Amino acid sequence: MVVYAGQGDPRRSIELLWRGSVAEGVRPGPKPGLSVDAIVDAGIAVADEHGMAFSMRAVGERLGRTAMALYTYVPGKNELIDLMYDRTMAELPSSYSLEDGWRPAVTQWAHDMWEFYGRHPWVLQVSQARPVLGPHEFAVIEALARILVSTGLPGRQLRGIVGAINYFVRGAAQTVAEARAAGGETGEADEEWWYARSAVLLEIEPELEKKFPMLHLLENDREPVDPELPYLENDAVENFRGGLRVLLDGVEGAVGGAVAKP
Amino acid sequence: MVVYAGQGDPRRSIELLWRGSVAEGVRPGPKPGLSVDAIVDAGIAVADEHGMAFSMRAVGERLGRTAMALYTYVPGKNELIDLMYDRTMAELPSSYSLEDGWRPAVTQWAHDMWEFYGRHPWVLQVSQARPVLGPHEFAVIEALARILVSTGLPGRQLRGIVGAINYFVRGAAQTVAEARAAGGETGEADEEWWYARSAVLLEIEPELEKKFPMLHLLENDREPVDPELPYLENDAVENFRGGLRVLLDGVEGAVGGAVAKP
DNA sequence: AATGATTCTTTATGCCGTAAAGTATCGACT
DNA sequence: AGTCGATACTTTACGGCATAAAGAATCATT
Incomplete structure (x- = not known):
């Protein structure tokens, strides 16, 4: 599944992506047991393990909830993927030294x-x-x-x-x-x-090698790079x-x- | 959905891909109303229209059959996609002139x-x-x-x-x-x-443009290529x-x- | 006429995302 | 103290998917 980002309400998506520390006032009802962050983390963990074909049920299960509980925090799977995507990117450096050009x-x-x-x-x-x-x-x-x-x-x-x-x-x-x-x-x-x-x-x-001689030629000019790694x-x-x-x-x-x- | 090619029985897949004109002998049972080629064509047509998220039902429907009828000819959706993939590639030239280098x-x-x-x-x-x-x-x-x-x-x-x-x-x-x-x-x-x-x-x-000044710089150095085409x-x-x-x-x-x- | 291979349909299973409705828990107000 | 409404979460249900399993229909062969 290739996921097209941002299918939902644009405002909601972008607010979630850029949300700062949202100082929530005191509110009625049961205390939230989860958070957007926790869900995003769980989503990343599941996706790292099982690939993009993860399910909302799987993410919920990892947090001890049902799939539907996630919908309290996140509008849908697409938006969750957007958040997961952007969150992982935080691992990368945001600047590189230009000392050596x-x-x-x-x-x-x-x-x-x-x-x-x-x-x-x-x-x-x-x-x-x-x-x-x-x-x-x-x-x-x-x-x-x-x-x-x-x-x-x-x-x-x-x-x-x-x-x-x-x-x-x-x-x-x-x-x-x-x-x-x-x-x-x-x-x-x-x-x-x-x-x-x-x-x-x-x-x-x-006759494969005769039919595609150039591929055969390319494939056969090799030397090992790191014999530890698989082929x-x-x-x-x-x-x-x-x-x-x-x-x-x-x-x-x-x-x-x-x-x-x- | 990203499709990993060739999940099924390798022999079956490759035989289908490379099958020549298979001279079929006379066989009992009803005459085949379809063919692998017809199914692959229908699959390509549906995928061209509706993208990779096409369904076996849709392909069957286009041929006036149920989804399950396709499984008589093709082991599964993955193999069908392989066949569609290779078939479309036949549209491309297999050789280019080297006259001008x-x-x-x-x-x-x-x-x-x-x-x-x-x-x-x-x-x-x-x-x-x-x-x-x-x-x-x-x-x-x-x-x-x-x-x-x-x-x-x-x-x-x-x-x-x-x-x-x-x-x-x-x-x-x-x-x-x-x-x-x-x-x-x-x-x-x-x-x-x-x-x-x-x-x-x-x-x-x-503050977006101040936070990412280089992107802003890249985006703003434009000249139109073909005003007919969308942005x-x-x-x-x-x-x-x-x-x-x-x-x-x-x-x-x-x-x-x-x-x-x- | 019976057999067995073949095509195709029907039905069913187990996934999926998520809509709708229900339950439990809390703060705020009367 | 009692009520109300918001919130967190679960249950149930729906319509989609690929495909397994079983059955119906059709044909060549015996």
Whole structure:
């Protein structure tokens, strides 16, 4: 399920996202046993464990309540996901040192994001199209923007670059994250999954390598990165570093000013 | 819903994906009123209209059958999605001219993918981590790989580049696709959605632009691309072109050989 | 005419988000 | 002290989903 953020009442959503310490007056009725924060935390915990396909019932259960109890604090599942999304983003730094120039800073930003997505893979399933518009999401992009503004490039050009870096990191992270998730769900390790599939594939289509010679060529030029990590993880890390390097080379070219081909 | 490809019996899945013209002998029982192809077509049609959240009931209904009738031909919804995924990919060219060098070819590939994702946004929700392993998906990546191999770069380096280009195009396409989908579902146009949200946001957090000055800076350096297109579409196209240019500049640097910073 | 394979429908199970209604607990006011 | 209304939470119920299980109908074969 890909979740489109902010389907509900916009005011209610944004108020929840930006709510400060709401000094509540004394009110009638039973004391609240829960809080928005507690629910968001529980939601994150459940999502970290079981992926985005968590249920309101599961979140409630973790708090010793029914699913419906959550609706006292949160308008619905979509809004809860928005809150979870923005809350996790608070884990990320909101600023990076520019002492050694923009490139190490961007690299650090990218690696932080990479690890963040590894910790909370379900975040990758929240739609990027309509930003959740929470304070921490803003802070994360602001951090990247601040680094890139220091290159001196104009905003118009930087928007494309911010997008490219963001898409790249997300995409690369998604590849490992979903692989882990799929393996986790079925209990299959990546290796086994690949082994079973490629065996059947070669059996059914023995000409495979002749039909797709370039893929075969790409796949076979390898050297181990970290033999401790499983095969797929290795691959992903290597591709992440290599891709990021090329991407930043492109940015460097733009900064140098010796670029602009159609 | 993000769909993890190939959950079922691997052999069954791959046989369906690669099945040739299966010359069926004469068999007892009623003549099949449907076919895998017909079901896949119907599935694609429904998904194009209503997004990935289509139901087996809807696909069956379009064919004048119940949902359960589909299970005679296809093991389950996941496998159907795999088949739909690979089938749509057949729309894409399997080869690009290298007459003018690799760069125009890659650019063309990227634009074809961009438009393809625009036609079938639900494809963006099929997980990339575990490739579906169908013939047409292979062909699409093979086409990109063939172009990039012509740069003379080693396979090890090319894997990262293939990934980067793929992630970038997917990410950029996803941004518009999901925006369109979200707008379509709620009936809200993008403009209205933004207008409502940013008004509330500024009301609740009047200091917004001071808190995130770099974002404000990036957002305000604009010039119109195509006044016919809606705001968000404009933005997306501009960012796509700009980002792709920077990315390919990076590749060009690597090809020139004057690169390799850590 | 009987058998068994095949297509398709019906019915049922167990999930899901959440609407509606009911119960219990409290502060504030008469 | 007694009542009222707001609040927290549960129970029940609804309509959706994928799909398992069982049954009905149709055909080639024996």
